Amino acid sequence: MIEIRKAELTDLDAITAIYNDAIATTTATFDTEPKGAAEQLEWFEHHGERYPILVAVLDGKVVGWTSLSQWSDRCAYADTAETSFYVAAGHRGRGIGRQLKHAIIEEARRLRFHTLIARVAEGSIESLHLNESFGFVHIGTMKEVGRKFGRLLDVHLLQKMLD
16 A cells, blocks of 8 residues: 655655656656755755655655645745656556645645646656646647757646646
């Protein structure tokens, strides 16, 4: 049984390992270099109560994570957040991403966000489908904005209105 809970500092190594694997093997993130402990600690501490990080735990091990992030540092965007989620390679396709997405949307509602944004890179069909299944709608495509694995990639912007 998967447990979804707020991330704790002791989860950071597992979160980092999942993210670093995504950096190395997928287009889910446009980061291209692995994240170190100090950089990840700063990222973790930047989130806090307004922008939570949740983890999926199976048999005592973190197998995925999700977060809300600040969409922009401009005050007018305070009611908008970006969602992200990552699942460990060996655990994908088991519904963990779906549970994480549901949980972070509920957190966003609790925190009274008005709109959520998701950026999905070209080729991330599973992520695109999952976001759409939760009511995210395609609002645009940024053409060839990222280069990864020697290719220029588009990024799809999706949005979900919460109220």
